Amino acid sequence: MRAQHGIDYIEFTVKNMEESKTFFREAIGWDFNDYGPEYAGIKGEDREQGGLCVGAPKTGGALVILYSNDLEASFERVKGAGAEIVKEIFSFPGGRRFQFKDPNGYEFGIWAEASSD
Secondary structure (H helix, E strand, O other): OOOOOOOOOEEEEEOOHHHHHHHHHHHHOOOEEEOOOOEEEEEOOOOEEEEEEEOOOOOOOOOEEEEOOOHHHHHHHHHHOOOEEEEEEEEEOOEEEEEEEOOOOOEEEEEEEOOOO
16 A cells, blocks of 8 residues: 555666666666656665656756665665765764765765664
8 A cells, every 4th residue: 555645666867777777876876767867766665666767967956865774885886886975974963864866966865773882
């Protein structure tokens, strides 16, 4: 059952489909359902949760924040995939996160809960 008014699907326009899919596979482990050269669905655990479509990126919108069980490993993976790090890892009440831009200029954040050490 889907949550009433919960975010159900998110779609990004990308300049280059193959470059974008490669980046997201390497940076955060996403996999895709291909629907031709101009659209790819982002696979979720039980259904698609978003998509990439070829077009002019519309950067500067909402900040998409992903969750990580290991923030440092996520940071290294994203950096290794060639992302521009916009904000290094920082703390906030209840957790830590960093922010990066993908090859299309979209900004993302990845966060983790504060450790209980």
